[in-house]
Amino acid sequence: MITEQEILESLKILIKKSSEFNNVLLGSGDDAAIIKTKEELVHSLDISVEGVHFLEELIPAEYIAYRSIAIALSDIAAMGAYPSFFSIGLTSNNEDINWYTSFNKGVERIIDEYQIPLVGGDITKERTNISVSVFGHLFNKNLKRSTAQVNDDIYITGQLGLAKKGLIEIKENGICNSQFIDAYLTPKAQFKKSREISPIANACIDISDGLLNDLGHICKQSGVGANIYIDDIPITTDIMDLTYGDDYELCFTISKDKSFKYAEGEYFKIGTIIDSNEINIFDKGKPIEMKTRGWDPFKK
């Protein structure tokens, strides 16, 4: 049976690497970590659970780790902030040290890619459950969900449905070379775009539960509605891509009088905020009805 000591041993490389960051005043190995931070701290906690968010039989531990952290970081990006550090609570009853080595590789990729230290965490034995605490600081002003304004343009940062298609491919063929599978296994938190839009956007959310659901949160919390146009939305498979998450693009709104300039294919203007309590979807000029998976923007 694998011991906690062996697992901790396997983490040493991550702890050493993390201790070299300037903002780590006291890293892992004591009762708590001490981190150099700023007056306004952005924080989110995200759980990824075996059987709910991923299937261990399908996804190597490296990607379970990578996705769990990237998904949490996406919330920091959606707030108009950059990432500063993170911690992980790992529950797993895996008995193979290679599983942990693979998991750690995914964590290390995050440390390297986002240049943020792992400052601590906890390990317990039970069915796999990964709790990730992420931290950041505002680029500029915060980007809330509740501050969309009537007549704002609605944008998204990328194509919808890539990850969904990737997951279907994994289920059918296992992991192989595919841009769709990459999109599912290694989602990217949109910090570059978060920085670009943070001075001018009115509201923002990351698309974790599907565009309709997440735009629905903006609308509900801002007390507004939206018209969106299928023709302007880059989709992968079909219009059901509007109801799936997993791509972790941002959805945000900007006042029409702000001059928002961007390169083709970087952002997509998909609709307008309206004075209503509904999301109206237009396909080739005609209104259509769609169900979301979760909260239904059509139902009050």
Add this chain to the structure above:
Amino acid sequence: MITEQEILESLKILIKKSSEFNNVLLGSGDDAAIIKTKEELVHSLDISVEGVHFLEELIPAEYIAYRSIAIALSDIAAMGAYPSFFSIGLTSNNEDINWYTSFNKGVERIIDEYQIPLVGGDITKERTNISVSVFGHLFNKNLKRSTAQVNDDIYITGQLGLAKKGLIEIKENGICNSQFIDAYLTPKAQFKKSREISPIANACIDISDGLLNDLGHICKQSGVGANIYIDDIPITTDIMDLTYGDDYELCFTISKDKSFKYAEGEYFKIGTIIDSNEINIFDKGKPIEMKTRGWDPFKK
């Protein structure tokens, strides 16, 4: 089947109460929280898991919540810090809303007792797994594990084995009126004492895995050993109380030349740090051998 919406609804009272704290700039309900903090942030993440740290059939949800958070806060106290805010990742497949109402009551007790806001978290469905992220700021200097000095006096802040006896009572008779059961169900993070000792202590740890184990961490990380004297240690049942945690008292060391004054029964001087790599235990002047449950200080 209980919906996420119903659970979130039950949390509203906690979110409202938390939003009234001065350090909460943006509370729950957005992609991330924004908290007013100080330059040096103390952070720890602790997981409590059904079947490992508690049994749901024995412990009402109120106490599962209370213990999970208090235990995490104890790490902040052990660092020489006071608590500032916390977040919770709750995984549970409980289908009874009363379970969540009871859980929330435990969370609310923590908010009230320690005067700290809940700033966010996540909810998923699976076997109960509670991940608590806690945050604080230093009273004074930090209290590390690795800085005990040869000739330091070793202290603990309270009696050992109370919680262990409480857990035995719960297993035998269920929850009833008992100081031991109280000690198990509602452990107290020792912030008052952390503040008192923070200017003068050399090293500190909270006793979560048993005195021998945790003093062992101080010794190992400081490159020292210890003599401890059973006669000076307040125990509840027998000397095996030195090997059980769950009381969450602090164990710390202070240089002999510091004049540490305290009221009888508030602190217990239990031994001395020595230039060695062993923990020697003396009972009525004679050395005895004991096994810890985890790391064995007698084995190299």
